[in-house]
Amino acid sequence: MKYVIVVALLFVLFSLGQALFYLVKGKGQSGNTVKFLTVRIIASVVLFLLILLAMKMGWVVPHGIKMVPAG
Amino acid sequence: MSEVNADQYFVPHKARWPIVGSIGLTATVLGAAHVLNSETTVTPWLMYAGLIIILVMMFGWFGEVIKESEEGLYNTGVDTSFRMGMIWFIFSEVMFFACFFGALFYARTLSVPWLGGEGTGLSTNEVLWNGYEGVWPTNGPAALGGHFEVLDPFHLPLINTMLLLTSSVTVTIAHHAMRANHRSQTVIWLVATVLLGAAFMYLQVTEYIEAYHLNLTLESGIYGSTFFMLTGFHGMHVTLGAIMLAVITVRVAKGHFKPDRHFGFEAVAWYWHFVDVVWLGLFIFVYIL
Numbered sequence: 521m522k523y524v525i526v527v528a529l530l531f532v533l534f535s536l537g538q539a540l541f542y543l544v545k546g547k548g549q550s551g552n553t554v555k556f557l558t559v560r561i562i563a564s565v566v567l568f569l570l571i572l573l574a575m576k577m578g579w580v581v582p583h584g585i586k587m588v589p590a591g
Numbered sequence: 592m593s594e595v596n597a598d599q600y601f602v603p604h605k606a607r608w609p610i611v612g613s614i615g616l617t618a619t620v621l622g623a624a625h626v627l628n629s630e631t632t633v634t635p636w637l638m639y640a641g642l643i644i645i646l647v648m649m650f651g652w653f654g655e656v657i658k659e660s661e662e663g664l665y666n667t668g669v670d671t672s673f674r675m676g677m678i679w680f681i682f683s684e685v686m687f688f689a690c691f692f693g694a695l696f697y698a699r700t701l702s703v704p705w706l707g708g709e710g711t712g713l714s715t716n717e718v719l720w721n722g723y724e725g726v727w728p729t730n731g732p733a734a735l736g737g738h739f740e741v742l743d744p745f746h747l748p749l750i751n752t753m754l755l756l757t758s759s760v761t762v763t764i765a766h767h768a769m770r771a772n773h774r775s776q777t778v779i780w781l782v783a784t785v786l787l788g789a790a791f792m793y794l795q796v797t798e799y800i801e802a803y804h805l806n807l808t809l810e811s812g813i814y815g816s817t818f819f820m821l822t823g824f825h826g827m828h829v830t831l832g833a834i835m836l837a838v839i840t841v842r843v844a845k846g847h848f849k850p851d852r853h854f855g856f857e858a859v860a861w862y863w864h865f866v867d868v869v870w871l872g873l874f875i876f877v878y879i880l
Contacts, residue, residue, distance in 0.1 A: 544674040
């Protein structure tokens with residue numbers, strides 16, 4: 521499950537990077553910038569919901585829970 | 592600047608704001624370093640003075656650029672230089688956060704397990720830190736800062752993640768409204784974004800107070816250092832992004848942007864998305880995984 525979360529985060533980063541590419545390219549590419557930013561936020565919300573589901577189902581246990589800090 | 596030739600690269604002359612910014616940044620960093628490294632309690636007056644100089648610079652520099660832009664002094668060459676400036680700024684930001692995330696990964700996956708005896712660290716553990724278990728989160732084998740507890744990710748960090756994600760949704764709606772030439776809608780969604788950013792910062796401060804009550808401080812070894820460095824610098828970026836968004840909101844209200852010409856707006860909107868993605872990374876790697 522950890523790997524799914526990391527891959528989803530990489531996809532979010534990739535969309536953000538594509539939006540940046542079109543942002544700095546200019547020349548009437550504003551439509552592509554907003555398109556990839558929209559993809560980025562949709563993917564981020566899906567990733568967040570996935571994390572919530574993973575925690576609820578116990579697929580991922582946050583290290584803040586049931587944890588005795590060393591030292 | 593007396594006249595503008597189309598497509599000629601614009602080199603500003605008599606620019607005084609860069610040196611003011613350099614003085615402000617130097618004073619801030621020196622002041623902060625002095626406070627952090629002092630044995631006794633020091634009033635961070637130099638740091639505050641630096642921050643005030645930076646704010647004055649932002650106000651002055653932003654104002655000058657906006658004025659020149661509105662006077663029609665900028666040609667396509669200037670437009671290109673703004674875009675190049677943006678890519679260098681973002682490159683430095685990515686490198687900046689890569690350092691701190693890199694420090695976190697190095698400590699978590701390499702150095703702490705070595706001290707606990709993993710890999711080639713068996714003798715290190717037996718001779719130097721016998722009995723130390725390299726389990727994350729940790730303040731290291733010397734237990735720097737004493738016993739601490741970590742924050743519950745289901746509480747404030749979760750709410751903060753929702754706040755920032757929502758703010759990215761609102762800034763995206765504003766972006767679409769801008770391109771559709773709906774000025775009042777753009778302003779409303781931008782104001783909502785700034786307010787959500789402010790709410791995030793309020794909760795972040797609340798979380799720090801809670802952390803100090805749990806004895807999780809900047810002194811708490813490697814976990815305390817990485818936690819406060821990553822979340823603290825991210826918080827500074829949220830503050831900066833919110834200031835820039837507020838400026839852009841005023842500019843949108845004044846009609847400075849057109850549906851086909853709004854690089855200033857788009858660059859700040861992208862920056863807000865960037866800050867949100869950094870938080871998502873923080874939420875996953877600092878609080879969850």
